[in-house]
Amino acid sequence: MALDAAAPGLPDQVRGIVAAIMGVGPAEVAEDASPETLAAWDSLRHMKLILAVEEAFGLRLTDSEIVSITDLQSLVTLVRRKRGGGA
Amino acid sequence: MSSSLTTPMTLTVFPPLADIEAALAAPGSVQLEPLRLAVLREITVEPIDTYLRCLARRSHMEASVAFGGVSRLVEETVGGAAYLTGDLDAVLVFAPLAALSPVLSCGLAGMGRHDLRTELDRIETLFHSVLAGIRRQTDAMILWHGLEPPLYPTFGILDVQRPDGQTAAVAALNAALRAAAGAVAGAYVVDMAACLARVGGAHFYDPRYWHLARAPYTPRALAEIAAEDFRFIRALRGKAKKCLVLDADQTLWGGVIGEEGLSGIRLGGAYPGSAFVEFQQEVVSLFHRGVLIALCSRNNDADVWEVFDHHPDMVLRREHIAAWRINWRDKATNLRELSEELNIGLESMVLADDSEFEAGLVRDQLPDVAILQLPAGEPVEYRRSLAACGHFDVLAITDEDRTRSTMYAAEAARRRARSDVVDLGSYYRSLGMTLEIGRADEFSIPRIAQLTQKTNQFNLTTRRYGEADILRFVRSADHEVLWVRVTDRIGDLGIVGACVLAYAGRRASIDTFLLSCRALGRGVERRFLVEALHLSRARGAEVVQGEYIRTAKNAQTETFFLDNGFAEVERAAGADVRTFELQLERVPPRELGHFAGVSSPLAIPVG
Known part of the structure; x- marks a missing residue:
């Protein structure tokens, strides 16, 4: 099930995935969420998050793209770029 | 959910x-x-x-x-x-x-x-x-x-x-x-x-x-x-399924036997009949692994048996079928009856059906029955669907599994015998049953573990054990693991019951007591309990404690200890955990009763 990346709610879709994987409510995932601000965001959940995002959007990130993801913002930007939605 | x-x-x-x-x-x-x-x-x-x-x-x-x-x-x-x-x-x-x-x-x-x-x-x-x-x-x-x-x-x-x-x-x-x-x-x-x-x-x-x-x-x-x-x-965890219930038309063969007749249905030869043969071979493999095979079909009885008896390409035979309902009633009623006849719970049954309508109906009315929805119109996929479903996997295939077919045929013979005699006592005696009670050893451990995993109905505590658990009990100085085997003049039912006793000083407690549904209704559970009580007395116990832990399936065992002379001493969790005790000086005598013979590790023979 690939989500529609062109939809205006892309950041919210990614946020929903972050919330589900970290096991918190969507409201707890702030726009600037990162491993520093969210206690549940450890390295293992980070891996699971990226796998879940790839699965949800039908993407495959390269290893260098994976290591460039450090927080919610960089994840959203990358997903948007990979889906051809511009920066 | x-x-x-x-x-x-x-x-x-x-x-x-x-x-x-x-x-x-x-x-x-x-x-x-x-x-x-x-x-x-x-x-x-x-x-x-x-x-x-x-x-x-x-x-x-x-x-x-x-x-x-x-x-x-x-x-x-x-x-x-x-x-x-x-x-x-x-x-x-x-x-x-x-x-x-x-x-x-x-x-x-x-x-x-x-x-x-x-x-x-x-x-x-x-x-x-x-x-x-x-x-x-x-x-x-x-x-x-x-x-x-x-x-x-x-x-x-x-x-x-x-x-x-x-x-x-x-x-x-x-x-x-x-x-x-x-x-x-x-x-x-x-x-x-x-x-x-x-x-x-x-x-x-x-x-x-x-x-x-x-x-x-x-x-x-x-x-x-x-x-x-x-x-x-x-x-x-005792969630393996025991019985595969099959539809007939479009499942065992292509077409509708009632309309197309023996020569019209697709079975055997080249495509598409070859796909149904392959599916039937998979069903027979499950039969040999100890899975009960039943039929549930909207049809005229005689039409279906005509295919079984006369179609040259049938792989599945009458002797593979443990029970059947071939009639025009609804599947839910038929499945309920099959579960009663075979003495297994609905949660142990899998219905394989190509009709989404029938499957949906059963899913609604009997949510406990697992559905194997065969891809309608794609018989070439049937075999893989069945092989991949994983419902019937068990941790060991025991001798009891391999000979289950014979046992069910024998059970049909017993049912016929039962209708010939008037009172239950003489029916029991007519079976010529012998009980053998023994302590667990390397040969019986897999079967005992399997019984704890699979038995739902006559199971006082429903504790599931693996082989390693049973082995630990056997090696422990504070435990005793017993099994009971039943043989009658019609056949050998194998090991059908198990009991785990735990000892602490002068007290024994019954950690597990269970009997396979296949041996129920013969007075075996009562006689097995009496023998277990005597064995614990011989070990020095003075009081035996029994426990009933309620599950969705074991209501029939709730009064088992009361019926056998125990007194209730405690209730917990509502009445879901009931504890009973028996002073062993009041243990019932070891009698033959309606059994032709009873043997056990106790040195003194019975009767």
């Missing part, structure tokens, strides 16, 4: 990871049994916990998954780890070749024969020490994930020709692992080669995360592996 967590047609079809996590966060609507898993590993496999918890929920369990440290397999097993000493149901071990032996994985071409042998020996020793280390700490079931065959073996096309190739090395290690696990009760090898083959190499490995996080497997691979693990876990 969210739809993400309900069982789809195929075990390994999952929604996206994030959807499963969201659904798991919502509270379940039914009572969930706890399932405690530990993962020991040389690698990162964390995303598997999402699939494990999802599969647990589909079987009405709530899984907790504890992970050991990455690359600390030997340290935590041989040395010990706190999370292995608590209550655990299963320990999952992940140690693929790349982690276990980088040199065999990537450097085999440069190894001499001597070095190769040394390395294989080292890993074989590791298998034994890790298994022993786990067993020292817990009796939980051990699921060791075997080694996958290499996708591109070291010596290329020559590898498979060479006794010192990578392919041969992996095969040798898997054989060593099989032998090592075979020597440890309750340890099993999970077939990773089969998981890899089903998913395909291109979708099984993720080199990015192997290098980033020592995580070799893709989510799809982990889903397949988790599903394979759950075949073991469901069997351990």
Whole structure:
């Protein structure tokens, strides 16, 4: 099930995935969420998050793209770029 | 319960990871049994916990998954780890070749024969020490994930020709692992080669995360592996199915027998009849594995039996069929009757049907019955659907399973005998039943463990045990494990009951007391109890305590202890846990009753 990346709610879709994987409510995932601000965001959940995002959007990130993801913002930007939605 | 967590047609079809996590966060609507898993590993496999918890929920369990440290397999097993000493149901071990032996994985071409042998020996020793280390700490079931065959073996096309190739090395290690696990009760090898083959190499490995996080497997691979693990876990927890109920038209053959007649239906020969033959062969394989086969079809009785008796390409025969309902009534009523006739719960039945309408109706009215929806119009897929469903996996196939067919035929003969006699006492005597009661040994342990896993109805406490648990009881000075075997003039029913007694000073308590449904209604349970009580008295006990723990299935045992002279001493959790006691000076005498013979470890013969 690939989500529609062109939809205006892309950041919210990614946020929903972050919330589900970290096991918190969507409201707890702030726009600037990162491993520093969210206690549940450890390295293992980070891996699971990226796998879940790839699965949800039908993407495959390269290893260098994976290591460039450090927080919610960089994840959203990358997903948007990979889906051809511009920066 | 969210739809993400309900069982789809195929075990390994999952929604996206994030959807499963969201659904798991919502509270379940039914009572969930706890399932405690530990993962020991040389690698990162964390995303598997999402699939494990999802599969647990589909079987009405709530899984907790504890992970050991990455690359600390030997340290935590041989040395010990706190999370292995608590209550655990299963320990999952992940140690693929790349982690276990980088040199065999990537450097085999440069190894001499001597070095190769040394390395294989080292890993074989590791298998034994890790298994022993786990067993020292817990009796939980051990699921060791075997080694996958290499996708591109070291010596290329020559590898498979060479006794010192990578392919041969992996095969040798898997054989060593099989032998090592075979020597440890309750340890099993999970077939990773089969998981890899089903998913395909291109979708099984993720080199990015192997290098980033020592995580070799893709989510799809982990889903397949988790599903394979759950075949073991469901069997351990008594959730394996016992009976396959088959529709006839469009399931066993193509077409409608009532309309097209014996020569008109598609069965045998070339396509499409060949697909139905293949499906029937799979059904007969299940029959030989001890699964009961039943028919439930909207048809005229005579039409269906005409195919069984006269169609030259029928693989399935009358003697494979334990019970049938061939009539025009609704399937739900028929399934209920079949469950009563076969004395098994609806939750032990699987209905295979090509009609979505019929399947939907049964799903609505009898949610406990599992549905194997055959892909309508695609008989070529039937066999795979049945083989892949995983409903019938058990941890051991015992002699009792292999001879079940004969037993059910004999049961039909017994039913006929019953209608010839008037009172129950003379019916029992007419059976010429003998009971043999014994203490558990290496031959009976697999069957006893299986009985604790499969028996739902006549089971006072419904405690599920693996072979390792039973072995621990047998070796313990404070426990005694008894079995009962029934033979009558029509046949041998095999070991049908088990009892676990725990001793503390002058007190004995009945940890487990159960009888297979196949032996119910013959007075066996009462006589077996009396013998167990005498055995505990002979060991010095003065008081015996019995316990009834209510489940959805065991209501018929609630008054068993009261009916046999025990007095109730305590009620807890409403009346869901009831405790009873009997002073052994009041134990009923050992009598033959309606049995032709009773033997037991007590030296003095009966009667």
